[in-house]
Amino acid sequence: ARTYQRMEALRLGNRLVVEWQIEALPLSAVVPGLVLQPLLENAIYHGIEPRPGGGKIHVLGEFAKGMITLVVRNPLPADNLTIREGNRLALANIRERLELMYDERATVKSGRFDDEYIVTLRFPFREAQPGKQR
Numbered sequence: 001a002r003t004y005q006r007m008e009a010l011r012l013g014n015r016l017v018v019e020w021q022i023e024a025l026p027l028s029a030v031v032p033g034l035v036l037q038p039l040l041e042n043a044i045y046h047g048i049e050p051r052p053g054g055g056k057i058h059v060l061g062e063f064a065k066g067m068i069t070l071v072v073r074n075p076l077p078a079d080n081l082t083i084r085e086g087n088r089l090a091l092a093n094i095r096e097r098l099e100l101m102y103d104e105r106a107t108v109k110s111g112r113f114d115d116e117y118i119v120t121l122r123f124p125f126r127e128a129q130p131g132k133q134r
Contacts, residue, residue, distance in 0.1 A: 004037050008044050015054025016044065022061035029068055030126040032097055038090035039072040039119050047074030047117060063125065070121045076112060091119070098123055 005018050018040070025031075036059070043057045055075040062069040091110055098106035098121065106123035 004040055008040075012044070012048065012054060015051075016048055017054070017056040018059065019056060020059050022059065024063050025061040025068065026063055026125065026127075028127045029063070030128050031068070031070075032101055032123070035094055035097065035121065036070065036072070038094060042090050042119075043072055043074035043117070047076060050077040051075065066125050068121075068123055068125050071118065073116050073118045076115050076117055094121065 005016075009016050009018075040057065040059075048055050048057065058071070058073040060069075060071040060073075062071075091108060095108045098108060102123045106121070108119070108121055110117070110119040112118075
């Protein structure tokens with residue numbers, strides 16, 4: 001996800017700011033592949049690109065009671081800008097990926113709140129095996 005962010009930063013310049021607050025996550029936590037990158041892609045496409053001044057994406061990671069929570073927040077376009085409709089594949093794919101790994105113990109919630117779009121993922125903590133990538 002950070003590699004994708006760096007590529008988009010080259011294209012969008014100072015119009016794109018991503019604030020990562022993931023220090024609370026255990027370094028040994030397994031974060032399923034292709035979970036954060038599609039959320040960043042959507043946040044940039046739907047929230048940052050349409051805004052002439054760009055905006056800030058917030059990525060928050062929390063760990064409590066054996067559960068990992070990841071939250072991605074991005075601004076919505078101003079009222080006078082067209083909201084880009086998506087095909088909802090990214091969220092559907094993330095939901096399916098988490099269900100395959102964690103059954104019903106994983107949740108995906110998303111929606112518009114005030115002037116932001118927020119996606120929250122919650123799934124059980126799993127420790128990475130030594131020698132394997134997170």
